[in-house]
Amino acid sequence: MTKPLYLDDAYVRQADARVEEITAEGGVVLDRSLFYPTGGGQPGDSGVLHWQGQTLPIATAVRNDQGNIVLVPSEPLALPPLGARVTQELDWDRRHRHMRVHTALHLLSVVMPFGVTGGAISASHGRLDFDMPDAPEDRAGLEDTMNSYIEMDARVGDGWITRAELDAAPELVKTMAVQPPRGGGDIRLVRIGEEDDWIDLQPCGGTHVARTGEIGTLRLGKIEKKGRMNRRVYLHLGG
Structure with missing residues (x-):
């Protein structure tokens, strides 16, 4: 199975790999991947592959x-050949915005x-369904609290x-609708804050910034009614 390099270090931008398979649809499978695959509401990464003077743009x-x-x-x-x-x-730039x-x-x-x-992520905003x-x-209070966590520049780690x-x-x-990500039978946890004093701790297989200060100022967007017990809340990056 492809080794997910993005779980080891989400900040690595370039890495070598070997072509393991070319799918019937023309996709490329590598032995190890920097590219995060679409999942958990986060889009798949884009970029390029280079080999022997040739370049292949990757959409997702x-x-x-x-x-x-x-x-x-x-x-x-x-x-590229097998x-x-x-x-x-x-x-x-796109990956880092997804991380933020x-x-x-x-x-x-x-x-x-x-x-x-439910939830979804783009390079400029995201949303969660609650x-x-x-x-x-108290929209202003919620926004102020989130931005206070950013000003703390809290550490983001995993285990x-x-x-x-x-x-x-x-x-x-x-x-409520998505099973936690599992790898080798274990579950990855993402922690915001310190081990003995965390702000958030939950299963997640996505890519994240190393400290909350990297997120930048947040703005709470529109809140939509999507059902009797469901509200969709949008969140925007400040820049």
Whole structure:
């Protein structure tokens, strides 16, 4: 299975890899990938592959049925041959914006402590759907609290726990419709804050900034009613 390099270090922008497979649809499977595959509301990464003087633009990345990460070309150009050594290079500005938005949505789930029924991320904003009957009244207070967490420049880190450990702590799971990400039977936890004094701790397989200060100022956007017990809340990056 493709090794997900983005889990080891989300800040690596370029890395070598070997072509393991060319799919019937013309996708490229590498032995290890910097590209985050579409999932958990976060879009797949874009970028380019370089080999032997050739370049292949990558529009996105997805997981196939075998769990491998497939890089999807944006143009019908020549593909690298099987076994070729390639250099993968991310569209870093887009990836870093996804990291900022994703971490910001974790903060949104802190100030709005309701079950999360859905979510989506873009390079400029994100949204979460909450299982709650009424829209919050103190929008300014929620926005101020999130921005105070950003001003703290809190550390963002991760770790792994077993399925049994997660089953013993079901309060860590905020998403109501999506199963926590599992790797080798274990579950990745993303922590905002310190181990003994955290702001947020929940299962997540996405990419995040290293400190909340990188997010920048946040603005709470519109809040839409999507059902009797569902509210969609938008969150925007300041720049």
